Amino acid sequence: MKLKFGRKVISVEEARSLLFQCIKHGETERVPLSAAFNRRLAGDIYAEHPVPHFRRSGVDGYAVCAADIKQATPENPSILHVIEHIPSGTVPKLMVFSGTAARIMTGAPVPDGADCVVMLEMTDALPSLDVGISSTQVCIKKNVPVGSNITPIAGEVAEKELLLPLGTQVGPGEAAILATFGYAYVTVFRKPRVAIFSTGSELLNVEEALQPGRIRNSNSYMLAAQVEAAGGEAVIMQALSDHVDEVEAALLETLAKVDLVITSGGVSVGDYDVLVDLFGRFTGKLLFNKVAMRPGTPTSAALWENKLLLSLSGNPGASFVGFELFAKPLIKAMSGCPSPCPEAITAYLDVDYEKGSAFPRYVRGTTHVENGCLRVKPSGIDKSSIMVSIKDADCLIQLPAGGSGFARDERVLIYPIN
């Protein structure tokens, strides 16, 4: 009974720190760029060339010498000889000098000699005045300063600049950068494989018919969705029985094949809390078995065969919260995230919350923005046994221990989920 009742309580932060001491560096893999979306880079990405790598026109128009159009107005336009047409993707053949212009398209290289580009809308093409092939003329109706509509070489990115540090998650903007520098393949961290076990003889598989006194295993699917949202690959295992020998065998076999094992249930003071029995006899090292938090006080963790085993409290609300506080940071770290721990932000409490607590309480919350302020309220019924309101949570509200509750409009710390 000692493991059940005589437990040493530690804080959420201490528990997290113990877990993080056991993380191993993630393996990497090389995937096509399109398969790298949402993954994390396994190395720093530097600019391998400047962007742009030529003087780039920002508009469709005419590349000219600014000195030639200083006096240009609609009434008194500057008339220049058009010596060349430069579509994007081509290279100018001629140099622009005083009295001449090159017709140029957005994204095309500005020819030597030209020091500004005038937008097409501020010009009029004139019919040829003589018989020469390149002799079409253009009226420039506006004066623009030197440099106008030209992005200089390296104007956007300098060569060798660090653009995406190791651990960056690949979103649309990162994908554009990787494509720009020719990364048809990208080296990313492998997704950690996370095995999920629920425990309890009352659990039916999702496809089984309901039976008296028994319920379907919903925690495993909830946790699998959380694992995938955190960047892991979820493997839902057959629920564990109440027999410690069977549980020991199933966990040992699975630990060898995955990066992390998460269980839910079986860690409390009940007669059949099989993980408590396991921790009393196994060859692993128990890291903690009581955390100063509500819900999920009996959350436990062990290092076993060099792998982490995180054992969440079995009530749906406690499993959800325990995952967010402990499993998500672990999975994010294993996926290469450089700052995996949740960062608290401040929000205004939108309702009175009257429950005090001996331990810090993590309440599932729903946020909204009102007039520039972030407001939060508990998501429906917040009892750890209640599963149906989990879907409405977009954050955890952290309420400190003690006190007799919190008043509407008080500021509280929240941890956003996703």
Add this chain to the structure above:
Amino acid sequence: MKLKFGRKVISVEEARSLLFQCIKHGETERVPLSAAFNRRLAGDIYAEHPVPHFRRSGVDGYAVCAADIKQATPENPSILHVIEHIPSGTVPKLMVFSGTAARIMTGAPVPDGADCVVMLEMTDALPSLDVGISSTQVCIKKNVPVGSNITPIAGEVAEKELLLPLGTQVGPGEAAILATFGYAYVTVFRKPRVAIFSTGSELLNVEEALQPGRIRNSNSYMLAAQVEAAGGEAVIMQALSDHVDEVEAALLETLAKVDLVITSGGVSVGDYDVLVDLFGRFTGKLLFNKVAMRPGTPTSAALWENKLLLSLSGNPGASFVGFELFAKPLIKAMSGCPSPCPEAITAYLDVDYEKGSAFPRYVRGTTHVENGCLRVKPSGIDKSSIMVSIKDADCLIQLPAGGSGFARDERVLIYPIN
């Protein structure tokens, strides 16, 4: 030239409304529950049974008659005969009556006759006092009221309650609900297939070596990541040439195979803006070709062979913004989202912003929460030609037309991205 310069300008909202009139209802497919994460439900999900479907104990302890323990204190405990042990997953065989108790585990059915459960921690098991098999006694050291630690039948969910309406996206909480009601397979909307074309002879494939005056095709990868974040399946196509016949053939062939075609580039006033030429001669119906917005004024769209063709402005920033304003709502709607249009929230501008604009301006922004207030600033250099700062945007700041800029601490409307 008429299509290039004589365009009729419409608002972002009008443009979106024209697009939405052309959307067809999405097809559905049946997938295993684990494959349904992040997908949207194609039908309403009702509770097929109450939850819990039996009187459920919320703790490990003893099920008793509250009347028997009214006077119970640690000094003066009530002593009751334990008539049964009820693990989770089993069904009680005996009725609890005055003077008796049943040992019960969390999640197990409370036996008839008992009207409360006392936590194990408030009890002491006593050694047997006589020789009867079920005669072990328990000391109850605390009075708890009727109903304590019992969730009544339907206490969490009533039978036939609507839990997840059509279009709900499946997250962890939804997955738990679906598992609870036995949905081993779930009918969800099929992911819309979205073909992505960039245009321009200057574009190199990502695996090609850099060449003078040419750049690698980065927009297609950016847009593909945006498509996937919006819930679509992205198909990156070979970039389009500047030849209108080839472009027409490529688009026609692709329209037949996908739900939506997105192009970037080729919609402006340049000599090689091939989509403008196409719209001047094709058999489809042009919906619009100028939108009152910066960047992306020449954003265009057409209905062609009963499919939508959305043609974004080619600058990276304009493509990004145009996707968020038009393509994302379309893809979300086609994926079954019941409220696909972005909803504006208010934030405080964190810097002065000095550019006025003839049209409403959509500035890529980065938000943070400071002391309960949502603050936003432009993400790096906000010029539509600048690709490198797209990665930092988590919202679009909508700045109304006119005026000479906006001051720090003014309130602005923003559209969060994801």
